[in-house]
Amino acid sequence: MEELLEALGISGPDALGGAAALGLLTSAYNRLGGIGERGQELGAQLAETQMGQAAFRPYTVTTATGGQFGTQIDPVTGQLRTTMGVSPEEQAMRSQLFGGAGQFYEQAAMPTGEREQAIFERMRVAQRPEEERQRLALEERLAGQGRLGVRTAQFGGSPEQFALAQAQEESRNRAMLGAMQQAQAEQQQQAGLGQQYLAGSYVPQAQLLSSITPGMTAAGQAQQAQLYGTGLFGEASASGIDALLGAALGQANLFGAAGTGLLAGLVGD
Amino acid sequence: MAQELRSINLVAPAFKGINTEDSPLAQDPSFAETADNAVIDKRGRIAARKGHEVTTTNKTALGTAALRAIKTFRDDAGNTKVFSAGNNKIFSGTTTLVDETPVGYTITADNWKMVNFNDRIYMFQRGYEPLVYDNTSADVEAMSDHTHSTGVASTMYGNEVLAAYGRLWTADFADNKSTIYWSDLLNGIHWSGGSSGSIDISKVWPNGYDEIVSLAAHNNLLIIFGQHSIVVYEGATSPSSMTLSDTVAGVGCVDRDTVQYTGTDVIFLSQTGLRSFGRTIQEKSMPISSLSKTITKDIISLLQNEVDFYRSVYSPEENFYLLSFVGQETTYCFDVRGTLEDGSYRVTRWPGSLFTAYETRRDGKLFIGTTDGISEYKGYSDNGVKYRFKYFSPSLTFGDPSRLKILKKIKPTLVGANSATVFMKFAYDFGTSFSTTEFTVGNQQPAFYNVNEFGANSVPLSEFTGGELTNQRSLNAVGNGTSVVVGLESDINGFALSLQEINLLALIGKTI
Numbered sequence: 001m002e003e004l005l006e007a008l009g010i011s012g013p014d015a016l017g018g019a020a021a022l023g024l025l026t027s028a029y030n031r032l033g034g035i036g037e038r039g040q041e042l043g044a045q046l047a048e049t050q051m052g053q054a055a056f057r058p059y060t061v062t063t064a065t066g067g068q069f070g071t072q073i074d075p076v077t078g079q080l081r082t083t084m085g086v087s088p089e090e091q092a093m094r095s096q097l098f099g100g101a102g103q104f105y106e107q108a109a110m111p112t113g114e115r116e117q118a119i120f121e122r123m124r125v126a127q128r129p130e131e132e133r134q135r136l137a138l139e140e141r142l143a144g145q146g147r148l149g150v151r152t153a154q155f156g157g158s159p160e161q162f163a164l165a166q167a168q169e170e171s172r173n174r175a176m177l178g179a180m181q182q183a184q185a186e187q188q189q190q191a192g193l194g195q196q197y198l199a200g201s202y203v204p205q206a207q208l209l210s211s212i213t214p215g216m217t218a219a220g221q222a223q224q225a226q227l228y229g230t231g232l233f234g235e236a237s238a239s240g241i242d243a244l245l246g247a248a249l250g251q252a253n254l255f256g257a258a259g260t261g262l263l264a265g266l267v268g269d
Numbered sequence: 270m271a272q273e274l275r276s277i278n279l280v281a282p283a284f285k286g287i288n289t290e291d292s293p294l295a296q297d298p299s300f301a302e303t304a305d306n307a308v309i310d311k312r313g314r315i316a317a318r319k320g321h322e323v324t325t326t327n328k329t330a331l332g333t334a335a336l337r338a339i340k341t342f343r344d345d346a347g348n349t350k351v352f353s354a355g356n357n358k359i360f361s362g363t364t365t366l367v368d369e370t371p372v373g374y375t376i377t378a379d380n381w382k383m384v385n386f387n388d389r390i391y392m393f394q395r396g397y398e399p400l401v402y403d404n405t406s407a408d409v410e411a412m413s414d415h416t417h418s419t420g421v422a423s424t425m426y427g428n429e430v431l432a433a434y435g436r437l438w439t440a441d442f443a444d445n446k447s448t449i450y451w452s453d454l455l456n457g458i459h460w461s462g463g464s465s466g467s468i469d470i471s472k473v474w475p476n477g478y479d480e481i482v483s484l485a486a487h488n489n490l491l492i493i494f495g496q497h498s499i500v501v502y503e504g505a506t507s508p509s510s511m512t513l514s515d516t517v518a519g520v521g522c523v524d525r526d527t528v529q530y531t532g533t534d535v536i537f538l539s540q541t542g543l544r545s546f547g548r549t550i551q552e553k554s555m556p557i558s559s560l561s562k563t564i565t566k567d568i569i570s571l572l573q574n575e576v577d578f579y580r581s582v583y584s585p586e587e588n589f590y591l592l593s594f595v596g597q598e599t600t601y602c603f604d605v606r607g608t609l610e611d612g613s614y615r616v617t618r619w620p621g622s623l624f625t626a627y628e629t630r631r632d633g634k635l636f637i638g639t640t641d642g643i644s645e646y647k648g649y650s651d652n653g654v655k656y657r658f659k660y661f662s663p664s665l666t667f668g669d670p671s672r673l674k675i676l677k678k679i680k681p682t683l684v685g686a687n688s689a690t691v692f693m694k695f696a697y698d699f700g701t702s703f704s705t706t707e708f709t710v711g712n713q714q715p716a717f718y719n720v721n722e723f724g725a726n727s728v729p730l731s732e733f734t735g736g737e738l739t740n741q742r743s744l745n746a747v748g749n750g751t752s753v754v755v756g757l758e759s760d761i762n763g764f765a766l767s768l769q770e771i772n773l774l775a776l777i778g779k780t781i
Contacts, residue, residue: 146502146513149448149469153420153462159509 014266021266024259031252035245042241046234053230056080057223061215065090067208069215090204097201104194112183120179127175131168138164274677277667279755279771283307283315283660286604286615288563293699294670294752296663300563302754305659306761307617308589309604314684316767317658317759318602318619319587320650325642327365332356336638337578339628340383342390348404351636352390353626353643354381359392359400359409363636363643369409371400380578382525386432386457395428396443401458412458420461425450429525432457433486434505440493441525446480447471449493451508466509473500475518483525485546487535490514492546494522494537499546520544523572529583529590531605536560536590538579542568543592543603543614560603562613571597582627584635587646590614593624600624621656648763655762664699664752665773673778674753676746679706679771681757683740686710686766691742692758697750704748710740739769749778 002015010018060070066087074081086094138160142148147158155162283301286309293302301315310316325331334356342350352369353360357376360366370376381394392400392409398421399412406415413421427439427450437457440449447470453463470493471478479495486492491505498521503514520539522528527538535546542561561568577596583605584591593600600622603614626638635646644652667674679693689710694703755773759766 143472144513146470146473146500146516147468147511148472150466150509151468152464152466152509153453154464154466155509 010266017262018266021259021262024255024262026259028252028255028259031248031255035248035252038248039241039245042237042244046237046241049237050230050234053233054227057219057226059215059219059222061212061219063208063211065204065207067204067211069208069212071219084205084208086204086208094201094204097197101194101197101201104190104197108187108190108194112180112187115183115186116176116179119182120176123175123179124172127171131171134164134168274774275667275777277665277773277775279662279665279773281312281314282662282768282771283617284309284313284615285609286563286617287567288663289567290563290565293664293754294666298662298665300663301617301660302663303659303661303756304617306619306622306656307658307660308587308602309606309615309617310767312767314767314769315617315660316685317649317761317765318617319646320648320656320761321624321637321639321644321646321652322648323639323641323644323652324363324636325366325644328642330356330358330360330366330368331640331642333640334379335623335625335640336360336642337379337626338381338383338392339626339636339638339643340385340390340392341628341630342402342404343385343631344388344404346388346404350390350402350404351628351643352383352392352402352409353638354379354383354392355625355638361409366642369402371408371410371414374398374400374411380428382428382430384430384432384437386437387455389457391430391432391437391457393427393430393439395441396426398423398426399430399439415458418458418460420459420465422460425460429481429483431484431486433484433491434508436508438484438491440481440484447474449481449484464509468508470500473513473516474498475500475516479521482522483528483537485528485530485535485537487530487546492535494525494528496523497521497540524579526579527581527592529581531583531590532585536583536603536605538568538572538581538592540569540572541565543590543601548612560608560612560614561601561616562611563609564601564616564618568601571599580625580627582629582635584629584633584646586633587635591619591624591627593622593627595625598623649761649765650763655760657758658761658766659756659758660768661694661756662754662771664754666752667775667777669777670751672780673749673751675749675776675778676753676773677776678774679744679746679755680774681742681744681771682769683710683742684737684767684769685764686740686759687738687764688712689759689762689764689766692756693742693744694754694756694758695746695748696754696756697748698752699754700750703754703756704746706744706746708742708744711738751781 056073058070058072060068062068067090068085071080071082139148142158142160150158152158279298282298283304285297285299286301287304288296288300289302304315306318307315308318336353336355338354340352342352350361351363353366357379359369361369376397378394381392383390383392389401389403400409401412401415402409412418424442424445425439426442428441429439431438435454437452438449442448448467449470450460450467451465453459453465456463459465474495475498479498481493482496483494484492485494486505489503491502491511493500493502497519499517500513501515502511504511523538523540529536537544537546542559542565545560559565571594575594575596580593580595582591588604588606590603590605591600592603598621600619602617602619604616605614608614623639624637628636630636637644637646641652676695679695681693683691687710690707691710692705692707694705696703755771757768
């Protein structure tokens, strides 16, 4: 410092003043340096604070039927993880519907032959009593007419027997065709039911998904409020820091101005 | 004091035919106890039947056998051919019997039935493939050998065949007695396809079981004769839909060859005598419907003893229905012009008749089959052999069975019987030993216009005559009794004989 003062031509008693001026300048200088560091430190602290304040907060939405939708951060990987779960009742219903859909599709995918035969047999069971009544009535009529033993090249038996047999055969044929159509309709019905069951089995999930929308909105609003608060917090903190730094800068400027003035008085003498 | 001779006049004796059913004492004298080789002639008298003149001159193929069937083939073109069967062969022709048996076709029985149908003649016999003939092929051939035949199978080798309602119908098979087969429409060789068919009437018999014997078509009905019942179907023009019209239990048909059509009725022989289908249907087999009520027991006895076969014929020209029990060489002749009070036909008997087949021809001639071949019912000898006409009255009591009758005179009136020796017989009190007196009828050759007027070499034979010879005799009688049977016998050998009346003169004696 003596050498600096000597370089500046200050010596002696001025030197004391010069030394004091230099001291003030040095202090101002140092204060400025400290202010920067302080500002950086406070900024880092603010950023860290705001990072914490702005971080995602896991949330869970629970529906009225007991279904839950949740989003968490994996503590290990830090990944965002979303989970959904329906209530046990809904799960049971879903399983039932899903299983039913499988069964319906399975039935729809099966060949219709056996079902046709089954339907045909049921129709025939319904038809046979009347056919038997008709046959007996014809038999009695033919017996009364003495024609039970008629055999013809044209009709096989009597014309009436032929007509009855033809009618019954046509009825059988209609039953067969009806059984085929019924079996195909049932096949289509099975497929439709499978479709409906399958769609129904996803209803709890769909309802869960649709029910989380309000929850997600609320969470988003909370997130926005959180972020807004974080912003306000940052702005407020930054203002304080600015004020602090401004005060420190004023002090430094004051020291610098005092040192400069002092020094300038010394040098001007 | 001498008594007055009482005259009992038997006018047209036996014009009611034979009656062996009623008690002889109670009988109407118009019946006869015996009327052999007789018919009821055009004037209602008992008369000798006609004989038969053999037409066949060459019967080598027939051998010693008898003809069992005769039928005339006739088609729309007017072709005719007479077929007959015998000696296990099929013949054609009347003068020379030509063997028409198909080559390779073996026959061991002659019970053929032949029918004409749609320009063909068909021959059926149980167990044999039917034979068929038409003028195109000009050969008798087995039905299956016919070019267009179908469905010919052993199942339809029937014994009965009927041509009716546009079809052939056959029944009475070796192993099936309740089924009737019918051919295709208008085609007797088509037994499959078309509208052919069959009906099994085993469930229709009114008595539960019977066997078809014969078929007949009458009044738009198909009549099925069983042995002991009759089944009638109507609507047989469409056999697939024909319906049962009637059934009659207890009356059946003995044999297919006893069924004859009279135009207004069907006559058949049942187990209890000759019957009319019309009346059987009307009266549901009431006994009154019997047409042979006066000889029921005789018929039943013949039926029970018949081991051969039956033949019958209806001749509208001769006004009779002949029923032959061939095995017993007996033929009954039923006069169909009218019936007696009880509904019976007047009947006479032709014993010893060796007639084995009949055929009524369209020209009115009646063909008769015998061991001599084909004969015609004509003349008054059986191919030159005489036969005996017999008449015996029932027992006559002259209205008072308790008093003696002393015959004094028998005065028969005969018509015809040229040169014949006539035996008048009488017996008393049911005796079987007859007193006989005989006489010979005179000779007369009646002269008809343009016939016999001049005789041989223009020598007049009988330029003027009284027509048929009528002969009245007065014969003495002896003996006495409470009842009298009078008889007349004469050999018929060339001339007709009719019995106009018998006048008996008798004294009525004391009561015993």
